[in-house]
Amino acid sequence: xxxxxxxxxxxxxxxxxxxLEESLTDEIREAGKMVTSVFSPVKEAMxxxxxxxxxxxxxxxxxxEFGGTGWSVTQRAIFAEELVRAETPPLVPMGLHMCGPCLIxxxxxxxxxxxxxxxxSGEHFWCQGxxxxxxxxxxxxxxxFAEKDGDxxxxxxxxxxxxxxxxxxxxxxxxRTRKDGxxxxxxxxxxxxxxxxxxxxxxxxGLDEVTEQCQVFFDNVRVPQKNRVGEENDGWTVxxxxxxxxxxxxxxxxxxxxxxxxxxxMASKQQTAFGALLDDPVWQHKLAQLEADVLALExxxxxxxxxxxxxxxxxxxxxxxxxxxxxxxxxxxxxxIETLGAQATIWQPQALVPGDDQPITGPEYALTAxxxxxxxxxxxxxxxxxxxxxxxxxxxxxxx
Amino acid sequence: MNxxxxxxxxxxxxxxxxxxxxxxxxxTHRQNKKLMPLDTATWQKLAELGWLAVxxxxxxxxxGMGPLETMVLLEALGEGLIMSPYIATVVLGGGFLRRAExxxxxxxxxxxxxxxxxxxxxxxxxxxxxxxxxTALQATVKGDNVVLNGTKASVMNGDQADLLVxxxxxxxxxxxxxxxxxxxxxxxxxxxxxxxxxxxxGRQGAEIRFSDVTVxxxxxxxxxxxxxxxxxxxxxxxxxxxxxxxxxxxxxxxxDTVEYTKTRKQFGLAIGKFQVLQFRMADMxxxxxxxxxxxLASTLKYVEGHEDADKAVYAMKAQLGRAGRKIGxxxxxxxxxxGMxxxLGVGHFVKRLTAADGLFGNxxxxxxxxxxxx
Numbered sequence: 001x002x003x004x005x006x007x008x009x010x011x012x013x014x015x016x017x018x019x020l021e022e023s024l025t026d027e028i029r030e031a032g033k034m035v036t037s038v039f040s041p042v043k044e045a046m047x048x049x050x051x052x053x054x055x056x057x058x059x060x061x062x063x064x065e066f067g068g069t070g071w072s073v074t075q076r077a078i079f080a081e082e083l084v085r086a087e088t089p090p091l092v093p094m095g096l097h098m099c100g101p102c103l104i105x106x107x108x109x110x111x112x113x114x115x116x117x118x119x120x121s122g123e124h125f126w127c128q129g130x131x132x133x134x135x136x137x138x139x140x141x142x143x144x145f146a147e148k149d150g151d152x153x154x155x156x157x158x159x160x161x162x163x164x165x166x167x168x169x170x171x172x173x174x175x176r177t178r179k180d181g182x183x184x185x186x187x188x189x190x191x192x193x194x195x196x197x198x199x200x201x202x203x204x205x206g207l208d209e210v211t212e213q214c215q216v217f218f219d220n221v222r223v224p225q226k227n228r229v230g231e232e233n234d235g236w237t238v239x240x241x242x243x244x245x246x247x248x249x250x251x252x253x254x255x256x257x258x259x260x261x262x263x264x265x266m267a268s269k270q271q272t273a274f275g276a277l278l279d280d281p282v283w284q285h286k287l288a289q290l291e292a293d294v295l296a297l298e299x300x301x302x303x304x305x306x307x308x309x310x311x312x313x314x315x316x317x318x319x320x321x322x323x324x325x326x327x328x329x330x331x332x333x334x335x336x337i338e339t340l341g342a343q344a345t346i347w348q349p350q351a352l353v354p355g356d357d358q359p360i361t362g363p364e365y366a367l368t369a370x371x372x373x374x375x376x377x378x379x380x381x382x383x384x385x386x387x388x389x390x391x392x393x394x395x396x397x398x399x400x
Numbered sequence: 401m402n403x404x405x406x407x408x409x410x411x412x413x414x415x416x417x418x419x420x421x422x423x424x425x426x427x428t429h430r431q432n433k434k435l436m437p438l439d440t441a442t443w444q445k446l447a448e449l450g451w452l453a454v455x456x457x458x459x460x461x462x463x464g465m466g467p468l469e470t471m472v473l474l475e476a477l478g479e480g481l482i483m484s485p486y487i488a489t490v491v492l493g494g495g496f497l498r499r500a501e502x503x504x505x506x507x508x509x510x511x512x513x514x515x516x517x518x519x520x521x522x523x524x525x526x527x528x529x530x531x532x533x534x535t536a537l538q539a540t541v542k543g544d545n546v547v548l549n550g551t552k553a554s555v556m557n558g559d560q561a562d563l564l565v566x567x568x569x570x571x572x573x574x575x576x577x578x579x580x581x582x583x584x585x586x587x588x589x590x591x592x593x594x595x596x597x598x599x600x601x602g603r604q605g606a607e608i609r610f611s612d613v614t615v616x617x618x619x620x621x622x623x624x625x626x627x628x629x630x631x632x633x634x635x636x637x638x639x640x641x642x643x644x645x646x647x648x649x650x651x652x653x654x655x656d657t658v659e660y661t662k663t664r665k666q667f668g669l670a671i672g673k674f675q676v677l678q679f680r681m682a683d684m685x686x687x688x689x690x691x692x693x694x695x696l697a698s699t700l701k702y703v704e705g706h707e708d709a710d711k712a713v714y715a716m717k718a719q720l721g722r723a724g725r726k727i728g729x730x731x732x733x734x735x736x737x738x739g740m741x742x743x744l745g746v747g748h749f750v751k752r753l754t755a756a757d758g759l760f761g762n763x764x765x766x767x768x769x770x771x772x773x774x
Binding site: 138141209271286330342344386 | 553
């Protein structure tokens with residue numbers, strides 16, 4: 001057991017750094033610095049995806065035959081870390097991290113050929129049609145109905161919290177195809193075009209005054225049955241496959257380390273009546289507590305990667321990371337607004353729009369603090385709320 | 401000991417609650433928060449209701465009331481989403497005017513009460529964690545005048561104010577309580593540049609730059625270099641008002657959350673039936689009531705001039721931050737996705753509590769102030 005980095009991997013890190021140095025444009029860097037959400041500004045994120053895809057690096061987590069990189073688990077982790085350190089805008093995840101893996105695991109060869117290359121290139125921009133007004137944490141209670149009609153399904157109902165539906169040209173959706181039996185057993189996984197007749201989109205303005213989410217309405221929308229992934233009424237299995245594929249895939253610690261380093265610089269600039277805030281023991285204890293938590297999370301995430309590298313099942317550990325990562329992110333954004341005091345109350349969301357060149361009020365480093373704090377409140381709600389995640393640990397891990 | 405409202409106080413509370421019921425709605429707030437300046441009609445309504453007169457002496461047309469009545473009024477107003485510069489103009493600005501020279505009072509207070517004069521307290525500065533003694537903005541005494549140079553930040557109502565009360569350093573270093581002075585300055589005086597901005601909770605603020613602004617000595621409030629005690633007294637009235645408003649907002653967040661969990665169904669049950677959520681709402685309730693208790697403690701101790709009044713005010717501001725954070729975060733989480741929208745009131749009240757913590761020194765700074773006051 002040791003923490004030595006093999007020379008081969010150290011040189012891989014250099015390769016990644018050199019690539020980032022050479023290929024990141026000013027616009028992409030700027031957008032990356034202003035990100036206050038897991039969802040980046042679309043134009044810059046897609047420009048960055050194109051650059052990565054040209055290098056063959058858009059989806060390192062996919063198997064090589066579908067366009068992945070064939071990297072080791074450690075190499076993938078190094079790559080992810082370097083992206084975070086360089087403050088690149090995160091790639092939009094719905095295609096690369098959600099729909100793509102579902103198709104790789106459960107799609108037909110025809111579907112894989114039709115969709116995967118276009119996910120990589122960005123030609124297809126996907127949104128995820130899962131939640132409904134009445135089906136949030138209880139996702140299996142979803143009601144949007146797909147009725148068979150000849151070779152098609154006819155869809156009626158509504159989806160909500162559909163991130164970037166107003167930018168998407170494709171949706172992967174869970175729909176109900178059977179009303180009797182267990183709720184999980186009557187769900188089907190469908191792919192559909194967003195320009196189909198009968199689809200309408202209503203954007204939802206968030207707390208940060210940004211429109212990330214939408215509500216999508218289906219009024220007799222006709223979708224060919226060949227757009228089904230997996231068997232009819234077996235969509236829950238497809239949706240669950242994604243969880244297996246992604247297990248241990250998401251890393252929070254590298255980004256949190258970067259955030260904490262930035263907060264230290266901010267604290268060094270804030271003068272109290274008794275010296276810099278950075279030297280205030282009360283502030284230092286708060287920072288130290290978060291540093292300890294992030295270090296622990298980093299090693300929890302490494303234990304998962306180590307198990308995966310050895311071909312073992314990381315088991316219970318992977319269900320912890322969503323809870324830990326999102327709640328630590330929330331605490332980190334909270335420490336940041338505390339560090340900035342009244343400067344964080346200045347509200348200028350327009351300044352976060354890429355390309356905006358209006359003068360900003362107050363220190364530039366304060367600009368993203370409040371929007372990020374507010375936006376990060378959603379992290380413990382989406383992707384299976386943290387209450388649901390704790391329920392999973394209680395049930396599946398502790399056997400309660 | 402008596403914690404019952406007087407008949408007069410009860411009437412004030414009732415009429416403010418009625419005003420909120422009739423005038424506050426999320427849609428209007430969503431429009432108004434983007435306006436620069438805020439809509440002036442609401443301010444005129446507050447003037448007509450007589451509420452701008454609350455803390456002033458009757459000789460100036462005031463109602464001769466004090467921080468207790470301000471508390472009652474603002475707690476009720478805090479239940480709504482009506483943005484007004486009440487704290488900036490009446491409580492802080494008016495607080496300084498009440499301590500100004502008679503001539504200054506005669507010129508300003510009647511106009512303020514009629515809604516024709518707005519004020520702002522220019523206190524915060526960039527990259528200086530707020531406490532009064534941490535003020536750095538320079539005021540240089542030149543003969544009978546002083547000359548102001550520097551920048552004030554996040555000034556509540558700074559863009560709309562006609563008069564600014566500027567906290568400045570006439571001697572000593574940041575960290576010294578001695579050497580602070582207060583000046584009543586025309587907001588449109590030569591050498592002043594204002595950069596208006598929105599604040600996260602929908603209030604309006606401004607950065608205010610002073611570049612060789614000459615102020616006559618007669619514009620000073622209180623003694624030269626001895627402004628700390630006056631500033632502290634007025635600031636504490638402001639913090640109590642901000643706290644009262646926050647308690648009102650906390651009660652809305654709790655009520656809205658409880659009501660939501662009675663109607664929102666998941667897994668075949670109203671989610672309010674889940675014990676994990678019940679416990680968390682019970683904790684929100686406890687946090688709110690503890691805040692209300694501290695509001696009473698600090699306001700009464702301030703009004704009666706108790707020895708430990710300062711410490712109680714610091715405790716209140718710290719509690720505002722801590723309880724506000726907890727109640728706000730839980731309200732969003734329990735509302736789920738809906739809590740993250742601009743469409744529901746929840747987020748707007750959460751923003752208000754978040755801003756209230758950030759202004760004039762946050763919870764940590766006030767815990768430190770408590771230690772020093774002991």
